[in-house]
Amino acid sequence: MAFVTQPLLEQPQPLSADFERPTPTVDPDLELVDRWRDGDAAAFEQLVKRHERRIFGLLMRMLGNRQEAEDAAQDTFLNLHRHGHRFRREARFSTFVYRVAVNAALNRRRSLGRRRSHMDALGLEQSVGEAIPQGPVSPEAATAGNEIRLRVQREILALPKNLRAPVILYDLEGLAYSEIAEVLQVAEGTVKSRIHRGRRVLRERLADLVKRGEGMS
Amino acid sequence: MNHDAVRRRLSAHLEGGLSVRAAARLEAHLDACPACREERDALDHTVHLLRSLASEEPPEDLAAKIFARLEAGEGRPVAWARWSAWWNGAWTAPLATGMAGLALLLLVQTVEIEVGWPGATPAPRALAAAAVPDGTASSKAPTLVARGPAPVAAPERRAADFEAGASLRTQCLRQPGAAACAAWHSWLLGLAVDEPRAFVMEVDAVPDAARTRWLVDLSRFAAHSGSAPRVAERLRATRDPRAQRLAPHFEQVSVR
Numbered sequence: 001m002a003f004v005t006q007p008l009l010e011q012p013q014p015l016s017a018d019f020e021r022p023t024p025t026v027d028p029d030l031e032l033v034d035r036w037r038d039g040d041a042a043a044f045e046q047l048v049k050r051h052e053r054r055i056f057g058l059l060m061r062m063l064g065n066r067q068e069a070e071d072a073a074q075d076t077f078l079n080l081h082r083h084g085h086r087f088r089r090e091a092r093f094s095t096f097v098y099r100v101a102v103n104a105a106l107n108r109r110r111s112l113g114r115r116r117s118h119m120d121a122l123g124l125e126q127s128v129g130e131a132i133p134q135g136p137v138s139p140e141a142a143t144a145g146n147e148i149r150l151r152v153q154r155e156i157l158a159l160p161k162n163l164r165a166p167v168i169l170y171d172l173e174g175l176a177y178s179e180i181a182e183v184l185q186v187a188e189g190t191v192k193s194r195i196h197r198g199r200r201v202l203r204e205r206l207a208d209l210v211k212r213g214e215g216m217s
Numbered sequence: 218m219n220h221d222a223v224r225r226r227l228s229a230h231l232e233g234g235l236s237v238r239a240a241a242r243l244e245a246h247l248d249a250c251p252a253c254r255e256e257r258d259a260l261d262h263t264v265h266l267l268r269s270l271a272s273e274e275p276p277e278d279l280a281a282k283i284f285a286r287l288e289a290g291e292g293r294p295v296a297w298a299r300w301s302a303w304w305n306g307a308w309t310a311p312l313a314t315g316m317a318g319l320a321l322l323l324l325v326q327t328v329e330i331e332v333g334w335p336g337a338t339p340a341p342r343a344l345a346a347a348a349v350p351d352g353t354a355s356s357k358a359p360t361l362v363a364r365g366p367a368p369v370a371a372p373e374r375r376a377a378d379f380e381a382g383a384s385l386r387t388q389c390l391r392q393p394g395a396a397a398c399a400a401w402h403s404w405l406l407g408l409a410v411d412e413p414r415a416f417v418m419e420v421d422a423v424p425d426a427a428r429t430r431w432l433v434d435l436s437r438f439a440a441h442s443g444s445a446p447r448v449a450e451r452l453r454a455t456r457d458p459r460a461q462r463l464a465p466h467f468e469q470v471s472v473r
Contacts, residue, residue, distance in 0.1 A: 037459050039425045044287075048280050056275035070276055077283045078292035085414065085457060152266055171267040196228035203263040210262045 029093035036084070048077050051094065054173065055101045061168045062105040064157045072108050076101040091182045098175070099183045102165055109161075148209060155205045163198035170195050218246045223253045227260050293422075378404075382419065390427055393434065402438040409448045416452075417459045432463075436470040445470055 029050070035043035055076055059069040080100050087096045159167060165184060169175045170191075181188040203210060223246050229235055230243055247254050286292065385401035409416035423431055439445035449467035452460040 034458070038462070039421070039428065041425075045280070045284060048283055052275050052279050052283075053272070056279065057272035060273045066273075070279060073275065073279060074283050074286065078286060081287060081292035085417065085459065088456065089458075148266070149270060152270055156267070167267070171264060172270060172272075192229065192234075196225070199228055199260060199263060202267065203259050206263055206266060207259070209266060210259050 027089075027092045027094075030089070033084075033087065033093055044081060047093075051097050052077075054094075055097060058098065058101055058168065058173055059105055061153075061156060061172055062102070062165065063108060064153060068108060072101070072104045075104045075108070079104060091179070095175075095179045095182050098169070098173075098179075099185075102169075102183055106161070151209060152206065155202055158205070159198055159201060163194050163201065166191050166194040167198035167202070171199075218242050220250065220253055223247070223250070224256055227253075227257050231257070231261060231264065379419075382408075383422075386419075386423070390423070390431070393431070398434070399438070402435055403442070405435065406439055406442065406444045406448055410444070410451050413451045413455045413460050414457055417457060417463065420463060421459075432466050436466040439467055440470045 029047060032043045032047050032050075036047065052073065056069055056073045059072045059076070060066065063069050063072060076097070080097060083100070087093060156164060156168065166180055169180045169183060170177070175183070177188050177191050180191045184191065223243055226235060226239070226243055230240060233240075235243065247257060382401060382404050385397045385404065388395055388397035389401050405416060405419060408419060420428070420432075436445065439448055445467040449464045452464040452467065455461075
């Protein structure tokens, strides 16, 4: 129930060291998927437990509200159970789960309509306010860290929806271009282009934070 | 390389996504251009701001809530959901049973007509109608299973078809060998030929504890009616692994 407190303005490391993006190996979920399809309900439970953390994290990014993210996560796994027969093994099972989750998030945002902006503000502040520091942090630093997180989260949520999902999936979830293309059902080139455009929009909107970060490095 | 071209490639460059030659040209431009260097650094810091956001932990009871909803019947495969929603809707069970009985009686004529159609797969409504509501099956039910090629256009199934199938299933599983089983099995085999994936979902709707033994009954029924090879062929033709696993039941069965 907490944002893990990390120094946000520390010296950047080379980007290539940030993430270990998934490489195309044997899908670790396939055995459980087979057992589930054979009628083993416990296998589906294991799949839920294996993926719930990442899916909830993704939905928090996309929806910005803890309650909505929880509801969308439940929808995701129910939809997965309902439509699991559509998984064709052409991609990893985790990619399929991401796809179901992104659709759940988009449907939820669509159905909430204008209520969203108000709920975003309330939910996001509540989430950030509940952050539990992992180590000793001065009150000033904690406040500053929360403000920065809040700003970054808000700007991510404010991205146009066609840019938001690619940026979240790539920069926050660590998916490969090909996987994002599969999740969003668009060409890989489109994914790259949207990530780049999304980053540029964020760079402009977070210019003041970026300057502070550069000043510290 | 001009400024715009450099800035369009910065994101890919930060990821190491450019060719060696393109990266070298871009680096050469950056060495000579303070504005583009500033743009690169700003983009680099933006990405680090994004990536330094830690993930949030899910509620501890998230999985439990999901499992509770599944146990309550949500998240069932689509075919189940289609007719169970109807069944649990505004209709009460007695009224639904009465309506189904009336529909079945009216469709007896259809059965007679469709039996006379050479090479045709009978409509599932007609197959389901082979059992009369009091549980006594028409003696024609087993012979209604498709023996020839499926019609060009598969008959359209409606929620009522699946509702009738569910009613027969309940009777059959409650009392294996009951007359309702013949009609239900006939309907299922017609479904397997026309819509193998819907058939798989109907199989999924059978409780785990009963499924294995029941599949033996169904495959024997298919062998007796002569439809087993066609059912196996249709299941094999799908790419659904569940259908692939069901196919041997109909390939290896013999009339005993």
